């Protein structure tokens with residue numbers, strides 16, 4: 213392809229160097245976690261949320277969060293109270309869906325990485341980015357909604373700062389909106405059964421129309437079974453996109469959290485008042501100085 217043809221393409225250009233961002237399912241799958249410090253404690257939290265069966269190898273003392281998880285989730289974690297030996301250990305990395313190491317022994321970390329690569333087991337080595345097949349990222353979760361920010365290993369703290377900005381900017385009722393849409397999709401699949409093909413295409417087009425018409429603000433109302441029934445009876449059966457007002461509901465305004473919190477309006481007014489007063493006094497003083505007859 214000539215460069216003229218390439219530059220006229222409407223496709224986005226490929227910028228290599230990215231990670232593949234996916235939502236990896238780990239329910240009931242075995243994961244090996246090596247290390248018992250603060251970083252391992254963070255990993256353990258995310259693994260337990262994902263429903264993984266965790267084998268933890270670390271000598272005591274464990275981070276207090278890990279000790280607590282051992283007592284609250286005894287069936288999800290098997291703790292081997294010793295060091296992992298990458299040369300000759302009776303725990304084999306190939307028996308696990310993935311391996312995470314968070315230890316303070318860089319040479320052992322390297323050996324664990326080599327072992328995992330030899331057996332093609334995906335590995336994350338907390339202290340050596342080039343030894344990671346996948347990185348963690350700064351995360352936030354609201355029920356089914358999960359958001360992860362990655363900086364490709366360059367600035368993990370910036371990732372956490374961006375995550376906090378996103379967290380503050382999200383609308384308040386997202387979880388309810390997702391729940392509502394999830395229930396509607398479930399009901400729709402009962403009415404219009406089948407996988408893929410023309411039924412799949414029609415279902416998808418209709419759902420896209422409903423999401424656009426309702427917006428994040430109104431979708432929480434779909435949790436009500438009578439609302440869902442009305443939407444399906446009038447919308448799906450009539451082959452049209454119905455809005456909240458079509459089924460007797462009020463159209464909601466955007467309830468996104470504001471950057472300016474107006475509950476502090478009194479303080480803003482006091483600050484502004486002080487600034488105006490200060491500027492006025494400054495101006496009066498300057499004019500008085502300038503008008504004063506010189507000696």
Ligand SMILES: C[C@@]1(CC(=O)O)c2cc3[nH]c(cc4nc(cc5[nH]c(cc(n2)[C@H]1CCC(=O)O)[C@@](C)(CC(=O)O)[C@@H]5CCC(=O)O)C(CC(=O)O)=C4CCC(=O)O)c(CCC(=O)O)c3CC(=O)O
Pocket residue numbers: 254255336337338339340341344346347348349350351361362363364365366367368369371372
């Ligand atoms: C490559 C990666 C591998 C991986 O862990 O998967 C990695 C590597 C390293 N991190 C180091 C240091 C710090 N890490 C954090 C924090 C987090 N680090 C996380 C992920 C990642 N860290 C992956 C890339 C993420 C991405 O691509 O953006 C987060 C996002 C997620 C999580 O760990 O769960 C979590 C924030 C979670 C939250 O706040 O919610 C802080 C800040 C703090 O602790 O507050 C510091 C100190 C400040 C600093 O050093 O910048 C060092 C030591 C460097 C050294 O020795 O100098 C290495 C090794 C190296 O870089 O060589």
Ligand SMILES: NC(=O)C1=CN([C@@H]2O[C@H](COP(=O)(O)OP(=O)(O)OC[C@H]3O[C@@H](n4cnc5c(N)ncnc54)[C@H](O)[C@@H]3O)[C@@H](O)[C@H]2O)C=CC1
Pocket residue numbers: 246247248249250251252269270271272273274294295296297314315316317320338339368
């Ligand atoms: N990726 C990330 O987000 C971050 C990574 N790090 C790096 O991650 C590593 C771990 O950090 P922390 O948890 O703060 O360290 P830590 O010193 O608190 O904990 C290290 C743990 O590893 C255990 N350990 C050491 N050798 C072991 C072996 N052979 N087998 C099993 N367990 C072993 C120790 O007993 C201890 O429990 C460090 O190398 C650190 O530089 C640090 C901060 C953030």
